[in-house]
Amino acid sequence: MSKRTFGLCVVQVGGIQPEDSRAEVVQRLVSLMRSAHARGADLVVFPELTLTTFMSRYWFDDQETIDSYFETEMPSAETAPLFETAAELGVGFYLGYAELTSDGHHYNTSILVDDTGRITGKYRKIHLPGHSDNKSELAYQHLEKKYFEVGDLGFGVFESQGLKIGMALCNDRRWPEVYRALSLQGAELVLLGYNTPMDVPGWQEEPHTKMESHLLSIRAGAYQNAVWVAAAGKSNTEDGVYMIGGSAIASPSGEIVARAQSDEDEVVFASIDLDYAQSFRDSVFDFSAHRRPEHYSIIIDRIGRGEPLPVPGFNS
Amino acid sequence: MSKRTFGLCVVQVGGIQPEDSRAEVVQRLVSLMRSAHARGADLVVFPELTLTTFMSRYWFDDQETIDSYFETEMPSAETAPLFETAAELGVGFYLGYAELTSDGHHYNTSILVDDTGRITGKYRKIHLPGHSDNKSELAYQHLEKKYFEVGDLGFGVFESQGLKIGMALCNDRRWPEVYRALSLQGAELVLLGYNTPMDVPGWQEEPHTKMESHLLSIRAGAYQNAVWVAAAGKSNTEDGVYMIGGSAIASPSGEIVARAQSDEDEVVFASIDLDYAQSFRDSVFDFSAHRRPEHYSIIIDRIGRGEPLPVPGFNS
Numbered sequence: 317m318s319k320r321t322f323g324l325c326v327v328q329v330g331g332i333q334p335e336d337s338r339a340e341v342v343q344r345l346v347s348l349m350r351s352a353h354a355r356g357a358d359l360v361v362f363p364e365l366t367l368t369t370f371m372s373r374y375w376f377d378d379q380e381t382i383d384s385y386f387e388t389e390m391p392s393a394e395t396a397p398l399f400e401t402a403a404e405l406g407v408g409f410y411l412g413y414a415e416l417t418s419d420g421h422h423y424n425t426s427i428l429v430d431d432t433g434r435i436t437g438k439y440r441k442i443h444l445p446g447h448s449d450n451k452s453e454l455a456y457q458h459l460e461k462k463y464f465e466v467g468d469l470g471f472g473v474f475e476s477q478g479l480k481i482g483m484a485l486c487n488d489r490r491w492p493e494v495y496r497a498l499s500l501q502g503a504e505l506v507l508l509g510y511n512t513p514m515d516v517p518g519w520q521e522e523p524h525t526k527m528e529s530h531l532l533s534i535r536a537g538a539y540q541n542a543v544w545v546a547a548a549g550k551s552n553t554e555d556g557v558y559m560i561g562g563s564a565i566a567s568p569s570g571e572i573v574a575r576a577q578s579d580e581d582e583v584v585f586a587s588i589d590l591d592y593a594q595s596f597r598d599s600v601f602d603f604s605a606h607r608r609p610e611h612y613s614i615i616i617d618r619i620g621r622g623e624p625l626p627v628p629g630f631n632s
Numbered sequence: 633m634s635k636r637t638f639g640l641c642v643v644q645v646g647g648i649q650p651e652d653s654r655a656e657v658v659q660r661l662v663s664l665m666r667s668a669h670a671r672g673a674d675l676v677v678f679p680e681l682t683l684t685t686f687m688s689r690y691w692f693d694d695q696e697t698i699d700s701y702f703e704t705e706m707p708s709a710e711t712a713p714l715f716e717t718a719a720e721l722g723v724g725f726y727l728g729y730a731e732l733t734s735d736g737h738h739y740n741t742s743i744l745v746d747d748t749g750r751i752t753g754k755y756r757k758i759h760l761p762g763h764s765d766n767k768s769e770l771a772y773q774h775l776e777k778k779y780f781e782v783g784d785l786g787f788g789v790f791e792s793q794g795l796k797i798g799m800a801l802c803n804d805r806r807w808p809e810v811y812r813a814l815s816l817q818g819a820e821l822v823l824l825g826y827n828t829p830m831d832v833p834g835w836q837e838e839p840h841t842k843m844e845s846h847l848l849s850i851r852a853g854a855y856q857n858a859v860w861v862a863a864a865g866k867s868n869t870e871d872g873v874y875m876i877g878g879s880a881i882a883s884p885s886g887e888i889v890a891r892a893q894s895d896e897d898e899v900v901f902a903s904i905d906l907d908y909a910q911s912f913r914d915s916v917f918d919f920s921a922h923r924r925p926e927h928y929s930i931i932i933d934r935i936g937r938g939e940p941l942p943v944p945g946f947n948s
Binding site for chain 1 (some may be wrong): 649752753754758759760761776782785786787788789790791796803804809812813815816817818837838841844845848849851852855856857885886887892911912913915916917918919920922924927928929930931932933934935936937938939940941943944945946947
């Protein structure tokens with residue numbers, strides 16, 4: 317049996333504080349990239365919105381303050397060291413950041429950069445969680461729907477470093493449509509960064525299930541689509557809010573093959589066999605042989621929940 | 633907070649041998665239904681193709697032999713005791729069986745029966761695994777694609793015992809489209825039966841992952857759709873083939889709340905709070921607020937894997 321090994325790293329980042337400058341953050345990421353390279357990484361996955369603290373927990377009215385969390389160019393003078401180090405070491409990377417376009421659009425974005433430092437793919441987050449209104453009664457908010465527009469690039473798959481790579485961001489990982497859209501384009505690897513607080517007041521599942529539902533989501537996405545999934549999160553506290561960490565790599569078997577051991581900055585490495593997925597694509601998840609899209613149309617036809625459809629002899 | 637409790641049972645069946653008569657099997661199921669009722673069951677879930685041994689492991693040429701595994705009426709004289717016991721005890725049930733229709737169609741079917749013994753729903757399996765050709769070199773085969781037609785009733789949700797209940801069968805549980813189609817119709821509970829051998833020669837995932845990928849699939853379906861999932865399997869050996877068992881109930885949190893402890897006949901009970909799902913439907917899985925079907929069309933447009941779609945600035 318063939319074996320096509322690839323050095324995959326998820327880099328957990330133990331919190332970015334409001335006072336941390338971009339230059340400090342980039343130096344920290346460069347140092348982590350060097351550690352990853354020393355472990356054998358061909359590709360390094362950084363978290364979502366990596367360059368600043370998670371702005372969506374604050375209500376800001378002032379557009380200048382809001383825009384100060386966004387990048388207007390990539391690379392910029394401040395982020396160039398990441399690209400230079402990638403080229404120097406021959407290591408690709410995935411980076412999540414807040415993107416402000418030249419025509420004034422705001423996106424929660426990730427880019428894929430290859431081992432020569434060239435941008436080979438871009439994704440703008442589609443499943444924005446939280447709310448857009450000011451819930452000032454909460455200890456902290458979750459305002460992604462205020463600060464970001466829904467991504468306009470779809471779920472793309474990009475050729476980079478000889479692989480077909482799909483990208484997603486944070487909340488996307490809980491939606492099975494995401495992995496399916498990527499695997500139907502032949503993705504071999506799905507990369508995602510996240511910012512997941514242990515507790516979102518009044519909003520999400522119970523704290524005690526938070527780590528399991530994260531791991532469950534990436535494991536199910538990997539298994540049901542015969543892809544590798546690499547998920548890098550922030551961890552520890554950001555401005556007093558605890559982030560779950562649990563950065564991990566999931567195999568097409570649905571198993572976690574590497575996982576952060578701490579809630580600090582941590583390089584999580586796995587040498588993966590890309591061809592391992594093929595046995596799943598040829599059998600239980602041979603989509604051409606088994607999928608039945610003629611029975612899936614409700615997935616597109618409806619956004620929210622509605623009444624049961626008629627079934628001959630019942631419901632009619 | 634409201635609490636709407638319901639007594640849910642999955643009944644694991646420790647193998648049906650080729651020599652077991654339908655009358656013997658039905659008596660065994662009736663006895664298990666009585667045990668479930670004594671535990672507090674309002675509804676009992678039996679496995680897939682419960683009334684006979686799993687015929688799809690054998691190659692048969694003779695149509696009369698094939699049809700001997702099928703039911704031509706439901707209830708029949710042989711299965712009537714199940715319906716009578718349901719009405720007597722006030723317990724509903726789900727039963728998987730092979731259905732031969734009056735106009736000659738063969739389906740892998742499940743029915744839903746309410747607590748008065750009335751059939752309130754029917755499902756015919758859509759994701760048929762395995763193959764239709766004679767792989768006589770295998771120790772045993774997986775011929776669902778030979779013996780059954782793809783179901784023609786869609787993924788239905790039925791009102792029964794005051795609940796909205798969706799049904800699926802075995803391999804369906806590995807396909808996220810199934811739970812999504814049911815939850816978009818307001819399903820609160822998804823019932824499924826299965827026959828999963830530990831090892832399918834030359835076909836499926838590795839034996840050591842078999843139990844985990846089963847539990848992963850039902851947990852992910854429950855979590856990502858804010859539904860309860862109840863899955864009843866055969867276990868132990870059928871005609872020398874070991875079936876994984878692992879009958880279980882998964883909560884909308886993605887947690888397994890009850891699971892078989894043995895590979896024998898076993899009643900697995902949970903008193904579930906149906907309203908527990910609402911907090912998920914109102915937050916992380918508020919479909920109306922968060923789903924983006926305009927980006928899901930590839931799920932319908934493609935059956936199998938294909939080339940990456942164009943992304944502006946990339947792949948084009």
